Amino acid sequence: MNEVARVVVWVRGRVQGVGFRWFTRAKALEIGGLRGFALNLDDGRVQVVAEGSRDGCQSLLDWLQGDDTPGRVDGVTEIWDTPRGTYDDFAIR
Template identity: 40%
Template sequence: MLQLRAIVSGKVQHVGYRSRVVTMARTLDLKGCVRNLEDGRVYVVAEGDRADLERFCRAIRMEDPLIRVEDIQVHLSPPKGAWDGFYKISGERETDSRLDTATVFLKELIVIVKDGFKETNSRLGSVEGKLDSMEGRLDQIVAGQEKIACKIDAARKEIVSEVKGLRYDLQEGALSRFSKNKADWTGRHPEGEPKIHIKPS
């Protein structure tokens, strides 16, 4: 058994740090206390096995949206056995445990909201990437449609030309037949010459 005394500096007062220290100490079944110092640092006394104290020392070096531990000065000595549990000591002007609990919940809410924004931003980035990909595909589709429209227009012009040519050929053929039939009916060639019929004898 050993006693750990630590002076913790950084952003550690009025941010729920002591409540977190109490939770960690009780989880490891350590005995002692934690309290604020007037200079903005936090004083921690914990008694327990060396391995548990080492885990505790690593655990109280934390950083989250509100807490930022910058330095921990640690001193080990023989235990005094003065504590039967682990306690948070509050001064006359300090908040009570309800406000500390509210601070803990507020920090958890901040973390959840930040994570939610990160996830939302990540999803928006993914959607934006997909939209960019779709925009590229739409550009390809539009280019393909323009090519098809050009081919359709060229085919239409070719068909119109073919139909005009066919109509002209039909018209010429019809006029030729009409002239021939007229000659057969009148006995004259279209040029006005009489048609000669030779009958076999």
């Protein structure tokens, strides 16, 4: 059974001003079944919140940690949590 999950991710590096949030949204839509958002933070990081199947969330996390993202990712911190079910789609904030 592929349970529903929530992952909150903070991505640091050169991830603002390079289309990072838009590519993250596109990847989430490509994976399918993910809802949440990508948000630029004041400290230069991008926060990504994704809810959906655990496999889908893990796929997005793997992509965020990989070499195929725009800009430059220096590090990724994630917290797995209980889904809240409050998102209708995957948004750019």
